Amino acid sequence: MTLTSVINRLGMAAITLFGVGLVVFVLLRVVPGDPIAMMISPSATPADIAALRAHYGLDLPLPEQFFIWLGNVVHLDFGTSISLRRGVLQLIGERLPATLELTFAALVFGVLAGGIVAVAGVLLRRTPLEAAMDFVNGLFLAVPDFVWALVLVLLVGVLWPIFPLSGRLDPVHASDFMTPFYLIESIVRLNWTDTGDVLAHLVMPMLALGLPLAAVIARTLKEALSEAMVQDYVLLARLKGMSELRLVLQEALRNAVGPTLTLTGVQFTFMIGGTVIVERIFAFPGIGNMAIDAVVNRDLPLIQGIVLVFGALFIVINIAVDLIANRLNPRQSHG
Amino acid sequence: MADVAIPAPRSAGHFRSLKPLLDESRVVLAGGFLIILALIAIFAPWIAPKSPLEQDLMMASLPPIGFEGYEPGYYLGTDDLGRDVLSRLIFGARIALTVALVAATLAGLVGSLLGLASGWYRGWTDRIVSRLVDIWMSFPPVLLSVLLVAVLGSGLSSVIIAIAIIDWTRFSRVVRAETLAQGGLDYVTAAESIGFSRRHILWREILPNVAPVIIALLSLEMGIAVIVEAILSFVGLSISSDAPTWGGMVAQGRQVLHESWWVLVFPLCSLFATVLAFNLLGNGLRKALDPVMRR
Amino acid sequence: MTPPLVAIEALSASSVRDGNQPVLRDVSLKLERGEVHGLVGESGAGKSTIAKALLGILPATIHVTGGWLRFEGRDLLTLPHGELRALRGRDITLIPQDPQTALNPARTIEAQLTDGLRMKLGLRGAALRDRALDLLEEVQIRDPARVLGSYPHQLSGGMRQRVLIAAAFAPGPKLVVADEPTTALDVTVQKEILRLIRRMQERHSTAVIFVTHDLGVVAKICDNVTLLYAGKVIEAGTTADLIERPQHPYTKALIAAGPRYDRPGQGLEPVPDSIFQLLRAQIAGSAERTTAS
Numbered sequence: 021m022t023l024t025s026v027i028n029r030l031g032m033a034a035i036t037l038f039g040v041g042l043v044v045f046v047l048l049r050v051v052p053g054d055p056i057a058m059m060i061s062p063s064a065t066p067a068d069i070a071a072l073r074a075h076y077g078l079d080l081p082l083p084e085q086f087f088i089w090l091g092n093v094v095h096l097d098f099g100t101s102i103s104l105r106r107g108v109l110q111l112i113g114e115r116l117p118a119t120l121e122l123t124f125a126a127l128v129f130g131v132l133a134g135g136i137v138a139v140a141g142v143l144l145r146r147t148p149l150e151a152a153m154d155f156v157n158g159l160f161l162a163v164p165d166f167v168w169a170l171v172l173v174l175l176v177g178v179l180w181p182i183f184p185l186s187g188r189l190d191p192v193h194a195s196d197f198m199t200p201f202y203l204i205e206s207i208v209r210l211n212w213t214d215t216g217d218v219l220a221h222l223v224m225p226m227l228a229l230g231l232p233l234a235a236v237i238a239r240t241l242k243e244a245l246s247e248a249m250v251q252d253y254v255l256l257a258r259l260k261g262m263s264e265l266r267l268v269l270q271e272a273l274r275n276a277v278g279p280t281l282t283l284t285g286v287q288f289t290f291m292i293g294g295t296v297i298v299e300r301i302f303a304f305p306g307i308g309n310m311a312i313d314a315v316v317n318r319d320l321p322l323i324q325g326i327v328l329v330f331g332a333l334f335i336v337i338n339i340a341v342d343l344i345a346n347r348l349n350p351r352q353s354h355g
Numbered sequence: 356m357a358d359v360a361i362p363a364p365r366s367a368g369h370f371r372s373l374k375p376l377l378d379e380s381r382v383v384l385a386g387g388f389l390i391i392l393a394l395i396a397i398f399a400p401w402i403a404p405k406s407p408l409e410q411d412l413m414m415a416s417l418p419p420i421g422f423e424g425y426e427p428g429y430y431l432g433t434d435d436l437g438r439d440v441l442s443r444l445i446f447g448a449r450i451a452l453t454v455a456l457v458a459a460t461l462a463g464l465v466g467s468l469l470g471l472a473s474g475w476y477r478g479w480t481d482r483i484v485s486r487l488v489d490i491w492m493s494f495p496p497v498l499l500s501v502l503l504v505a506v507l508g509s510g511l512s513s514v515i516i517a518i519a520i521i522d523w524t525r526f527s528r529v530v531r532a533e534t535l536a537q538g539g540l541d542y543v544t545a546a547e548s549i550g551f552s553r554r555h556i557l558w559r560e561i562l563p564n565v566a567p568v569i570i571a572l573l574s575l576e577m578g579i580a581v582i583v584e585a586i587l588s589f590v591g592l593s594i595s596s597d598a599p600t601w602g603g604m605v606a607q608g609r610q611v612l613h614e615s616w617w618v619l620v621f622p623l624c625s626l627f628a629t630v631l632a633f634n635l636l637g638n639g640l641r642k643a644l645d646p647v648m649r650r
Numbered sequence: 651m652t653p654p655l656v657a658i659e660a661l662s663a664s665s666v667r668d669g670n671q672p673v674l675r676d677v678s679l680k681l682e683r684g685e686v687h688g689l690v691g692e693s694g695a696g697k698s699t700i701a702k703a704l705l706g707i708l709p710a711t712i713h714v715t716g717g718w719l720r721f722e723g724r725d726l727l728t729l730p731h732g733e734l735r736a737l738r739g740r741d742i743t744l745i746p747q748d749p750q751t752a753l754n755p756a757r758t759i760e761a762q763l764t765d766g767l768r769m770k771l772g773l774r775g776a777a778l779r780d781r782a783l784d785l786l787e788e789v790q791i792r793d794p795a796r797v798l799g800s801y802p803h804q805l806s807g808g809m810r811q812r813v814l815i816a817a818a819f820a821p822g823p824k825l826v827v828a829d830e831p832t833t834a835l836d837v838t839v840q841k842e843i844l845r846l847i848r849r850m851q852e853r854h855s856t857a858v859i860f861v862t863h864d865l866g867v868v869a870k871i872c873d874n875v876t877l878l879y880a881g882k883v884i885e886a887g888t889t890a891d892l893i894e895r896p897q898h899p900y901t902k903a904l905i906a907a908g909p910r911y912d913r914p915g916q917g918l919e920p921v922p923d924s925i926f927q928l929l930r931a932q933i934a935g936s937a938e939r940t941t942a943s
Binding site: 032035036037039040043044047048159161162163164166167170171173174177178289292293294295296297300301308311312315316318323326327330331334335 | 486487489490492493494495496497498501502503505506578579582585586589590591592605609612613616619620623626627630631634635
Binding site: 251253254258259262270 | 707
C-alpha cells in the first residue's frame with residue numbers, strides 16, 4: 021500500500037468516525053427520559069436541576085452541544101460520566117484493556133483452532149472424518165456467539181464446573197495488579213498463580229467469541245487450501261517427495277492465506293461487536309458490559325465515548341488487515 | 356446401442372428451481388421445522404397447557420417430567436415464579452416469529468431498494484449509500500440495537516424497527532454487489548439496445564435475477580432477528596420483562612442456573628434450533644436458486 | 651546382467667470415467683541408463699499416462715489392467731508407498747510442462763530449487779547455497795545470486811523453465827521425466843531449452859523420458875522413439891531409423907505433416923483420413939486377438 025492510499029484511508033476513516041459521532045449524538049438527544057432526572061434527589065428544586073443541566077451543557081442548542089462535544093473529543097476530552105461521576109476517558113481506560121485482552125485471546129484461539137481444523141480437513145479429505153468435521157463446522161457457522169456463550173454457561177455451569185463463569189479474576193487477587201492489563205502484567209511479573217486465575221476466567225468468554233471465528237477461518241482456509249493443493253507447484257513438490265503435511269504447510273498455506281486473512285479481519289470486527297453481549301453474559305468487566313450499563317442509565321457522555329472507541333477500533337483493524345495482507349503477498353512487497 | 360443419452364425432459368419455468376431444493380434433505384428438514392414452529396405459534400392458545408403468565412409460587416422451580424420432584428402437567432417444569440416453562444416457550448415462539456418475519460421483511464425492503472439503487476444508478480446515490488453502510492458497519496450491532504431500543508422505548512414495535520434500522524446494510528451490500536455484477540452482463544446491454552428505460556430494466560430485467568439472493572438473505576436475516584430479539588430481552592430492554600420471550604427466559608435461566616437448569620436449557624434449545632433452521636434454509640435457498648450461469 | 655533402467659512390459663490400463671475405455675494397450679518399451687527416449691503421440695495417445703505411471707501419480711480414475719512397470723528391476727506399480735516416496739524426487743524427477751504454474755508464487759527460487767538437495771541429500775548451509783549457485787550457472791542463468799533471492803513472478807518464462815530443469819537435475823536422479831517442457835514457451839526459447847536439457851543429461855548421464863507431440867522436437871533431442879496412438883505402440887526404434895525409414899503409414903504421414911526445413915515448400919501435409927481408419931482397424935483387430943486368445 022502506498023503512502024497516498026494510507027492517507028486516503030485515514031481520511032475516509034475520519035469521515036466515518038465523524039459520521040458515527042454525529043449519528044450517536046443525534047440519536048441520544050432524542051432519548052425520552054432525562055438523564056438529569058435520574059441523578060437528583062427528589063427534594064431538588066427546579067433551580068438545582070437547571071444548574072445541573074447547565075453543568076453538563078444540556079441547556080444549549082443541539083448544534084452547539086455537538087460542536088462543543090466534537091471540539092472536546094478532538095482534544096481527547098470525552099466529558100464526565102453522568103452515572104459514575106468520573107471521567108469517561110478514565111473509565112474507558114480502565115475497562116478497554118479487559119476487552120482487548122479478551123478479543124485478542126479469542127482471535128488467537130480462533131486463528132489457531134480454525135487453522136488446525138482447516139489443515140486437518142485438507143489432510144483428511146475424502147474420508148468420513150472430513151464430512152463429520154464439516155458438519156460440526158456448519159453448526160458453528162450458523163449459530164451466533166450469543167447462543168454459544170449460553171451453551172457454554174450451561175455446560176460449564178451445570179455439567180462440568182471446571183471454569184469460573186463470571187468476572188475477570190478472583191477478587192482475592194484484585195490488589196495484585198497495578199495496570200488494567202491483568203493477563204500481560206501477570207505474565208510480565210511471572211506471577212503464574214495470577215496468570216492461571218486470569219486465564220481461567222478468560223476461557224469461557226474467549227470460547228464464545230472465538231468459536232464462530234474459528235469456524236469461519238476453518239471453512240475459508242480449507243477451501244483455499246484445497247484449491248491450492250491441486251496446483252502444479254504442489255504436484256511438483258509432491259514429486260520431490262514431500263509429505264502431505266509439509267505440502268499443506270509449506271506449499272499451499274502461504275498461497276491460501278490471503279482471502280482468509282481479509283475475512284478474518286472482517287470477522288474480527290464482528291467479534292469486537294460481539295463482546296458487548298458476551299461480556300454481559302459472563303459478567304466480564306470490559307467496555308462492552310459497561311456500554312449496556314451506560315445505555316440503561318442514559319449516560320450520554322459515556323455512551324458517546326464508548327461508541328467512538330468501538331468505531332475507532334473497527335477502523336484500525338480494517339487498516340491493519342490491509343497492511344498485513346499486502347505484506348504477505350510477495351507480488352506487492354517485492355515486485 | 357446408441358451411447359448418446361437422451362436428456363430427460365425438464366419441467367418448464369420456475370418449477371425447475373424447486374427440484375434441487377427438495378433434493379437437499381437439510382432444507383426439507385429446516386423448512387419442516389419452521390412450518391411446525393409457525394403452526395405452534397399460531398395456535399399457541401390452544402396448544403399451551405397452562406397460561407404463560409400465571410404465577411404460582413406453590414409450584415415454583417419444578418423440574419421437568421421424569422426428574423425427581425416433578426408435578427404432572429408441568430411437562431418442562433416451572434421457573435422460580437412458578438410459571439409453566441412449556442407454555443412460555445410456546446407463546447415465546449409467537450414473539451420470536453413475529454419479530455423475525457416483520458423485522459426481516461422491513462430490513463430486506465429498505466436494504467434491497469437502497470442496494471438496487473446504488474448498484475444500478477451508481478454515481479452520488481452509490482456514494483451516499485456506501486458511506487452510510489461504512490458508518491453503520493463501524494457500530495457494534497448489539498450496542499446499536501440496545502441504543503435504539505433505549506431511544507425508541509421498549510416494546511415489540513421498537514424491537515422490530517431497531518432490527519430493521521440496523522440490518523438493512525446486510526441486504527444493501529449484497530444486493531448492490533449483485534446488481535453491479537448483473538448490470539455488466541450481456542442481457543442488460545441487449546435490453547438497453549432495444550431501448551428500454553433504465554427503470555424498466557432495473558425492475559423487469561435485473562430484479563428477477565437478484566431476487567433469489569434477496570430471498571436467501573431474508574431467511575438468514577430472520578435467524579438473526581430471532582437472536583437480536585433474544586439479546587434485547589436478555590439485556591432487559593425488549594418487551595416487558597413479564598412477557599414470555601425466549602431471550603427473557605434465557606436471562607432468567609442464567610440467574611437461576613444452579614438451582615433450576617431447565618429454565619435455561621429449553622429456551623436455549625429453541626433458539627439454537629430456530630436459528631439453525633433459518634440458516635440451513637437460507638443457505639439451501641441460496642444454492643438452489645442461484646442462476647445456472649454462476650455455478 | 652543388470653536390468654535396464656526402465657522396463658515397461660505389456661502395460662495395459664483403462665479409464666474408469668470413460669466407461670473402461672482402454673488408455674494403454676499392451677505397451678512395452680525399454681530405457682537404458684543415459685538414454686533420451688521420446689514418447690510421441692497426439693493428445694490421448696497415452697504418453698502422459700505412461701509418464702504419470704512412472705512418477706507414481708496415476709489418477710484414481712485410471713486402472714492398470716495388466717503388465718509391469720519396472721524401474722531397476724522393481725515393479726513401480728506394486729512398490730510400497732514409503733519406498734515409492736523415497737524413489738520419487740531422488741531417482742526419478744520431473745520437468746513440468748508449464749513453468750508459469752509449476753513454481754510456487756509464495757516461495758523464493760532458492761527454497762524451491764533446493765528442496766531436493768535438502769530433503770534427499772541432506773545438504774545444509776553454505777554447501778547447500780554453493781550447490782544452488784552451481785546449478786543455476788549450469789543452466790546458464792546470469793547473476794545466480796540475485797535469482798536465488800527472487801520470487802517466480804520476477805523471472806521470465808524461459809528463466810523459470812531453466813530453474814525447473816536445474817531443480818529436476820539437482821538431486822542427481824537416474825531418470826528425468828520431461829513432460830512437454832517446451833510447449834508453453836516461445837519458439838525462440840524452445841530451442842535453447844532443448845539444447846539445455848540435452849547438455850544437462852549428457853553431463854550427468856541421466857536417462858530422460860521426453861514426452862511430446864512434436865516429432866521435430868524428438869529429432870533434435872532423442873536417441874530412441876516410441877510412437878503411440880490411442881494407447882498402442884505404433885512404431886518404435888532409434889530416432890534416425892524412425893525419421894529416415896519410417897515403416898508405418900501413420901509415421902510417414904506424421905513426418906510429412908511436420909515442416910521440412912531441408913526442403914522448403916514441402917511438408918505440412920495433413921494426415922489423411924484413410925490412415926486414421928487404418929489405425930482404428932489395426933487397434934480393433936489387435937483387441938479382438940487379445941480377447942480371442
